Amino acid sequence: MRKNDLPHVVIVGGGFGGLMAARAFNRAAVRVTLIDRTNHHLFQPLLYQVAMAGLSPAEIAAPIRSILRRQKNITVLLDEAESVSLRQNQLILRDRILDYDYLILATGGKTSYFGHDQWERFAPGLKDLSDAVEIRRRVLLAFEAAEKESDPDLKRELLTFVVVGGGPTGVELAGAIAELAKFVLARDFRRIDPKSAEILLLEGGSRILSSFAPSLSEKAVNHLNDLGVRVRTGTAVTDIDATGVTLGEERIRAATVIWGAGIRATDLTGTLGVPVDRAGRILIEPDLSLPGFPNTFAIGDMTYFEQNGKPLPGVSQVAMQMGRLAAQNILNDMSGSARQTFNYNDKGSMATIGRSAAIAEIGKIRLSGFPAWMAWLLVHIWFLIGFRNRFTVMFNWAWSYFTYQRGARLITEDQNRER
Amino acid sequence: MRKNDLPHVVIVGGGFGGLMAARAFNRAAVRVTLIDRTNHHLFQPLLYQVAMAGLSPAEIAAPIRSILRRQKNITVLLDEAESVSLRQNQLILRDRILDYDYLILATGGKTSYFGHDQWERFAPGLKDLSDAVEIRRRVLLAFEAAEKESDPDLKRELLTFVVVGGGPTGVELAGAIAELAKFVLARDFRRIDPKSAEILLLEGGSRILSSFAPSLSEKAVNHLNDLGVRVRTGTAVTDIDATGVTLGEERIRAATVIWGAGIRATDLTGTLGVPVDRAGRILIEPDLSLPGFPNTFAIGDMTYFEQNGKPLPGVSQVAMQMGRLAAQNILNDMSGSARQTFNYNDKGSMATIGRSAAIAEIGKIRLSGFPAWMAWLLVHIWFLIGFRNRFTVMFNWAWSYFTYQRGARLITEDQNRER
Numbered sequence: 001m002r003k004n005d006l007p008h009v010v011i012v013g014g015g016f017g018g019l020m021a022a023r024a025f026n027r028a029a030v031r032v033t034l035i036d037r038t039n040h041h042l043f044q045p046l047l048y049q050v051a052m053a054g055l056s057p058a059e060i061a062a063p064i065r066s067i068l069r070r071q072k073n074i075t076v077l078l079d080e081a082e083s084v085s086l087r088q089n090q091l092i093l094r095d096r097i098l099d100y101d102y103l104i105l106a107t108g109g110k111t112s113y114f115g116h117d118q119w120e121r122f123a124p125g126l127k128d129l130s131d132a133v134e135i136r137r138r139v140l141l142a143f144e145a146a147e148k149e150s151d152p153d154l155k156r157e158l159l160t161f162v163v164v165g166g167g168p169t170g171v172e173l174a175g176a177i178a179e180l181a182k183f184v185l186a187r188d189f190r191r192i193d194p195k196s197a198e199i200l201l202l203e204g205g206s207r208i209l210s211s212f213a214p215s216l217s218e219k220a221v222n223h224l225n226d227l228g229v230r231v232r233t234g235t236a237v238t239d240i241d242a243t244g245v246t247l248g249e250e251r252i253r254a255a256t257v258i259w260g261a262g263i264r265a266t267d268l269t270g271t272l273g274v275p276v277d278r279a280g281r282i283l284i285e286p287d288l289s290l291p292g293f294p295n296t297f298a299i300g301d302m303t304y305f306e307q308n309g310k311p312l313p314g315v316s317q318v319a320m321q322m323g324r325l326a327a328q329n330i331l332n333d334m335s336g337s338a339r340q341t342f343n344y345n346d347k348g349s350m351a352t353i354g355r356s357a358a359i360a361e362i363g364k365i366r367l368s369g370f371p372a373w374m375a376w377l378l379v380h381i382w383f384l385i386g387f388r389n390r391f392t393v394m395f396n397w398a399w400s401y402f403t404y405q406r407g408a409r410l411i412t413e414d415q416n417r418e419r
Numbered sequence: 420m421r422k423n424d425l426p427h428v429v430i431v432g433g434g435f436g437g438l439m440a441a442r443a444f445n446r447a448a449v450r451v452t453l454i455d456r457t458n459h460h461l462f463q464p465l466l467y468q469v470a471m472a473g474l475s476p477a478e479i480a481a482p483i484r485s486i487l488r489r490q491k492n493i494t495v496l497l498d499e500a501e502s503v504s505l506r507q508n509q510l511i512l513r514d515r516i517l518d519y520d521y522l523i524l525a526t527g528g529k530t531s532y533f534g535h536d537q538w539e540r541f542a543p544g545l546k547d548l549s550d551a552v553e554i555r556r557r558v559l560l561a562f563e564a565a566e567k568e569s570d571p572d573l574k575r576e577l578l579t580f581v582v583v584g585g586g587p588t589g590v591e592l593a594g595a596i597a598e599l600a601k602f603v604l605a606r607d608f609r610r611i612d613p614k615s616a617e618i619l620l621l622e623g624g625s626r627i628l629s630s631f632a633p634s635l636s637e638k639a640v641n642h643l644n645d646l647g648v649r650v651r652t653g654t655a656v657t658d659i660d661a662t663g664v665t666l667g668e669e670r671i672r673a674a675t676v677i678w679g680a681g682i683r684a685t686d687l688t689g690t691l692g693v694p695v696d697r698a699g700r701i702l703i704e705p706d707l708s709l710p711g712f713p714n715t716f717a718i719g720d721m722t723y724f725e726q727n728g729k730p731l732p733g734v735s736q737v738a739m740q741m742g743r744l745a746a747q748n749i750l751n752d753m754s755g756s757a758r759q760t761f762n763y764n765d766k767g768s769m770a771t772i773g774r775s776a777a778i779a780e781i782g783k784i785r786l787s788g789f790p791a792w793m794a795w796l797l798v799h800i801w802f803l804i805g806f807r808n809r810f811t812v813m814f815n816w817a818w819s820y821f822t823y824q825r826g827a828r829l830i831t832e833d834q835n836r837e838r
Binding site: 038039040056057058059061063065066069074075076077078079095096129140141144145147148187188189190191408409410411 | 459488493515
C-alpha cells in the first residue's frame with residue numbers, strides 16, 4: 001500500500017483533546033494531518049499564572065511540531081478551519097481545502113459574554129496567551145497609573161479589581177491578583193500601598209466553585225478572604241464599561257475588570273448544520289461522532305455530552321479521554337471491530353486559590369489548604385508537557401514562593417509606544 | 420532639611436545609562452525621579468536571542484521598580500518624555516509636567532532607515548521587546564508558510580532570509596537564524612528541509628564588524644560561512660518591499676528581511692534646540708552637560724562624543740560610564756567640587772556569531788572561536804541584572820546547547836487570529 005493510499009485522518013485543534021487523539025495514532029497505518037491556528041499547544045490550566053506575571057508565555061506553551069516530532073505519520077499545519085463540507089468530506093481552511101477520510105474536531109471554546117459582546121473591550125476573558133498578556137498589561141498598568149494619580153477617588157478606582165465569575169478561572173485570577181498586590185508589588189511603590197488594592201469576586205449563583213462540594217466552596221471563600229478578596233455571590237452584572245461594573249442599582253467603580261464567567265464553543269460549530277446547544281456545543285453521539293456523519297468526530301469543550309443525566313464539565317481530562325476514544329473508534333473501524341461508547345472516568349478536580357491554598361475533590365476525598373495545594377502543584381507540574389517546561393516552571397514557583405518575587409512582570413504591547 | 424527641599428534630579432530612561440546614574444545617587448541627599456515609557460529595564464545585548472526564540476522576553480528584562488526597590492530616594496514613573504523646557508527647568512511628559520533641578524537624559528536610540536521609513540514595514544529593526552517578538556513571529560511564520568507552499572519559487576522566497584547591516588546586531592541575527600534552521604527546526608518539518616534555508620548578510624561597507632580588527636572580521640566571515648550564512652560586502656540596498664530586497668540592478672526575493680543597519684537618537688533630542696548631528700545625537704560638553712545648560716546632562720546612544728579624535732561607539736559600556744559620571748558631576752556641584760570630564764575606559768568589545776563562535780578584542784588581545792564565545796557568555800551572563808535571570812538564562816543556554824532545542828518558539832500576536 002502506498003503512503004498516499006492510507007486513510008487520511010484530519011484533526012483540527014492542538015489542545016489537550018487534539019493532541020491526545022494525534023498521539024493515539026502512533027504507529028497506526030494512517031496519515032494524520034493536525035491543524036492549529038497557532039503554532040503551540042497551550043497548557044491552559046496555568047494560563048492565569050501568565051496573566052498574573054508568575055510565568056512567561058513560553059513556559060506554558062510548546063510548539064506542536066516539536067511535541068509530535070517523533071511521530072512520523074503526522075503532518076502539522078498552521079492554518080485555521082473556516083467550515084466543513086460534511087457531505088463532501090472536505091475541510092475548508094483559510095489557505096486551502098483538505099480532503100479527509102476521518103475528521104476529528106477539537107477546536108475547544110472561547111469566552112462568551114452571553115450576548116453582551118460590547119463588554120469584551122472592558123473585561124477581557126482568559127482563553128489564550130494574547131488574553132493573558134493583555135490582562136497582565138492591564139493589571140500592572142493599573143498600579144503604575146495609581147502611583148501617578150493624585151485624585152483619591154481615581155486612585156481608588158485604579159486600585160479596584162473586579163473579577164466576574166466564581167468558577168475555577170475566576171477564583172484563580174482573584175487569588176492571584178491579591179497575592180500580586182500583597183506580596184510582590186508591596187515594596188516597589190512609593191506613593192501607593194499596593195496592599196490597599198480592593199479585589200472583588202462576583203458570582204451570579206449562590207456559591208463559588210459550584211461544581212465542588214458545598215463545604216469546599218466555603219473553604220475557598222475563607223482562603224480568598226484571608227488573601228483580602230471580597231467574595232459576593234448572587235450578584236448579576238447588568239453592565240460593564242471603562243470605569244466599572246453595574247449590578248442593577250449598584251455601581252462599582254473599577255479600572256480593571258476581568259471576565260471569567262462564560263465559555264462557548266468556537267464559531268466553527270455553527271457552520272456544520274448539526275444540532276448544537278445554546279452555547280454552540282455539538283450534541284455528539286455516544287461514540288463521539290456527529291449525528292448522521294459517522295466519520296466525523298467532535299471532542300472536548302466544543303461538545304455537549306451527558307453522563308448519568310449530567311453534562312460533563314469543560315475540563316482537560318474530558319477532552320483528553322475523548323481524544324483517545326475518537327482515535328480508537330477510527331482504528332476500530334479500520335480493523336473491523338465495533339466502536340465503543342464514551343464513558344468519562346473522573347479522576348477528580350482541583351482549584352487553586354493562592355500560595356499554599358487550594359481545594360481538591362477526588363472521589364469521596366476532599367482536601368483543602370496546603371495538602372490540596374501540594375496535590376495541585378504536583379499534578380500540574382507533572383502534566384506540563386516536556387521536561388524543560390516542568391523544570392523551569394518548578395524553579396519559577398520555588399523562586400516566587402521563597403522570595404515573593406515574580407519573574408514575568410513585563411508590560412508589553414503598550415498601545416501608546418512610540419511606534 | 421525637609422525631604423521636598425532636597426534637589427530634585429530627574430532621569431529620563433531606564434536603560435544601562437539611566438540605571439547607572441540612578442544607582443550612583445544611592446544614599447545621596449537628593450530626590451530622584453526616574454521616568455521610562457516601559458516598566459522594564461531591557462538587557463539589550465541579548466535581544467537577538469528573544470528574536471530567535473532562544474530566550475523569553477521576561478528572561479532579559481526586569482521591572483525597573485524592582486531593580487531600584489531598595490534605594491529609598493528614588494521614585495519610578497511609567498511615562499513618556501515629550502519635550503523639555505530647558506530654560507524653565509521643566510520636563511513635559513505625556514501625563515504631566517515635572518520641575519527639576521538637574522536633568523539626565525538617557526533615552527537611547529531607535530532604528531534608522533536613513534530616510535526610507537517606508538522600509539520599516541518590510542524590514543523591522545531590533546530595538547525593544549516588541550521588535551524581537553515581531554521578528555520571531557516573522558521568521559517562524561516563514562517556515563510554517565513554506566511547509567504549506569507547493570510552488571517551488573514561492574517556497575524558495577519563504578526560505579530566504581536577508582539581514583541588512585553587518586554590525587554586531589546583524590551578525591548575531593544572521594548567525595542565529597542559521598542555527599535555528601540548521602539545528603532547532605531541522606527535524607520538525609515534513610515537507611521542507613529547514614536546513615536548505617538561505618541566509619544572506621548584506622553589508623554596505625568593505626567588511627563586516629568594522630569596529631574590530633580586520634583579522635577578526637575575516638574570522639567572523641568564516642564562522643558565518645560555516646553556519647551557512649552568505650556574507651556580501653559592498654552592497655547598497657536601494658529598495659525593500661514585501662517580496663524582497665533590491666540592490667541596484669539586482670533583485671533578491673525574500674519573504675523575511677531584517678534591518679540591522681542604522682541607529683539614530685530618539686526623537687526627544689530634536690525638541691531641545693541644542694546642536695545635534697545628522698543622526699539626531701546631541702553634541703554634549705566634555706562634562707556630559709548640554710551646551711549652555713549645565714544642569715542638564717545627556718548620556719549614551721543619544722549623544723555624540725569624540726575621544727582622541729574618534730566618536731565613541733554606541734555600546735552599553737559607554738552609556739554606563741557616562742551615567743556614573745553625570746551623577747558624579749551633579750554630586751560634585753552639590754559639594755562644591757569641580758566637575759570632571761568624561762574619559763571612556765574601553766574594556767574591550769565582543770560579538771557573537773553562534774554556538775561556540777564569537778570574536779573579542781580586549782586591548783591588544785584578539786580572541787575568536789570557542790574561547791571568545793566562552794568569554795562572551797560569561798560576561799553577558801554576569802552582567803544580566805539579578806540572580807534569577809542569570810540562572811534561568813544559563814539554564815536555557817545549557818539546555819539549547821546540549822539538546823539543540825529552543826524554549827521560546829512561540830508565534831504570538833498573529834494578526835489573523837479569531838479576535
